Amino acid sequence: MMVSALFGVVSAGHLAVALWGAHRLRRNGNRLLIVPLLLCMALVYDNAVIAVGAALGPGAVLEVASIPRFAVHAVLTPTLILWAQTVACRAGVRWADSRAGTVIAWALALGSIAVAIVNDVVGLSLRPLWWAGTLRYANIPVPDTEALPVVITGVFVLVAGIGVWQRRRWLPMMLTAAVMTFAAAVAPESPLVGNMGELVLAAGLMGTAHWLRREPDTAALPATAVAKLTRRAGWIAFPALVVTTLWPGVGVVALVQPVYEILLVVHAQLGITTFGLPPKGNRLRRFHTGFGYANIPLLAAGQLLGLFPPTRDLAAAVTWALLISITVHIGIGVVFALRRRAARPARRAVPSKGPRTYTNSSH
Structure with missing residues (x-):
C-alpha cells in the first residue's frame, strides 16, 4: 500500500x-x-x-x-x-x-x-x-x-x-x-x-x-567554456564506458550505462556545435573530431541492436567496437591536452605580500 x-x-x-x-x-x-x-x-x-x-x-x-x-x-x-x-x-x-x-x-x-x-x-x-x-x-x-x-x-x-x-x-x-x-x-x-x-x-x-x-x-556560452565542458564530458564518460563494457548488466554497474550514454550525447552535441560538421582545424584535429563523430552511429547501433534478442550478441560486439573507437579518440585527445599544457605561458612569480605603505595626502 x-x-x-x-x-x-x-x-x-x-x-x-x-x-x-x-x-x-x-x-x-x-x-x-x-x-x-x-x-x-x-x-x-x-x-x-x-x-x-x-x-x-x-x-x-x-x-x-x-x-x-x-x-x-x-x-x-x-x-x-x-x-x-x-x-x-x-x-x-x-x-x-x-x-x-x-x-x-x-x-x-x-x-x-x-x-x-x-x-x-x-x-x-x-x-x-x-x-x-x-x-x-x-x-x-x-x-x-x-x-x-x-x-x-x-x-x-x-x-x-x-x-x-x-x-x-x-x-x-x-x-x-x-x-x-x-x-x-x-x-x-x-x-x-x-x-x-x-x-x-x-x-x-x-x-x-x-x-x-x-x-x-542572453549571450551564448563562450566558445572556450564550451570546449572545456566538451572535453570534461568525454573524460568522465570514458571510464564509465569501460566499466559497463567489461561487466555488462552487473548490479550497480547497470546504472552506470545511462550515465555514460548521457555524457556521450552531451560530448557529441557540444563537439558538433564547437568544431562544426564537417570538423574544422588541422589534419590531426579533423581526424580526431571526425573519429569522435563516428562514435555516434556506433552508440545508436548498439542501442538498437540490443532491443532484439537475436541481435544482442552483435550489440555486444558493437559496444566493444565503440570502446576501441573511443579509446583511439581519447588517445588523440591526450596528445592535444599535452600540447595545450606545453603551450601555456609560465606563470609569473607572485610577489610576497609586504606591509602596505600609506602616504598622507594632506601634505
Whole structure:
C-alpha cells in the first residue's frame, strides 16, 4: 500500500504542475505550455490508475481503465520531439531552425508514433502485473521495440536541451531530460523511479516554456567554456564506458550505462556545435573530431541492436567496437591536452605580500 500511495503522490505532483501550467496559459496565452500541460494531465491519469490498482483488484474495470494509458502515451510522448524542436528554434539554436532539423524532427516523431501505435494500440495485450504491492495492467509479452519511442524522444529532448543551454544558458531543460533518460533506464526494474522521472521532466518542460516567453535574449556560452565542458564530458564518460563494457548488466554497474550514454550525447552535441560538421582545424584535429563523430552511429547501433534478442550478441560486439573507437579518440585527445599544457605561458612569480605603505595626502 505504501508504494501505491507514492504513485498517488506522483499523480498529485503532475496535477499541481498541470494546474500551474493551465493558470499561466490562461493568463498569457503561451502556446508552448500546451504540450507539457497535456502530458501532465495524461500522467495524472496514468499514475492514479496504478495508485488504485491494488484496491480495485484484477478485473474488467481496471483493465478497461488501463487502455487509455497506452493509447495516450503512444501518441502524446513522441510529440515532445516537435515541441523540443520548436523550443530550440525559438531559443536561437541554429540546427533547430534549419530545414534539415525540421525534417528530422518530424520524421522521428511520426516514426515513433507509428512504432508506439503498433506496439501499444494494435498489438496491445493486457495482463495483470503485480509489483511491490501495486497492481497494473501491462502489455505482455513486452514488444522488442517497446522502449524505442521513449528512447528516441528522450535523446532528442536532451539534445535540444543542450542546445538551449549552450545558446541561452538555461539548464533545466537539459538537466530534467538527463534525469528522465536515467529514470527510463531504471524503469523496467522500478516503475516508480521511471514515473518520478516523468514528473521531473514535466516540471522542467513546463518551466522552460514559461521561461522562454519572459526571458530576454542572453549571450551564448563562450566558445572556450564550451570546449572545456566538451572535453570534461568525454573524460568522465570514458571510464564509465569501460566499466559497463567489461561487466555488462552487473548490479550497480547497470546504472552506470545511462550515465555514460548521457555524457556521450552531451560530448557529441557540444563537439558538433564547437568544431562544426564537417570538423574544422588541422589534419590531426579533423581526424580526431571526425573519429569522435563516428562514435555516434556506433552508440545508436548498439542501442538498437540490443532491443532484439537475436541481435544482442552483435550489440555486444558493437559496444566493444565503440570502446576501441573511443579509446583511439581519447588517445588523440591526450596528445592535444599535452600540447595545450606545453603551450601555456609560465606563470609569473607572485610577489610576497609586504606591509602596505600609506602616504598622507594632506601634505
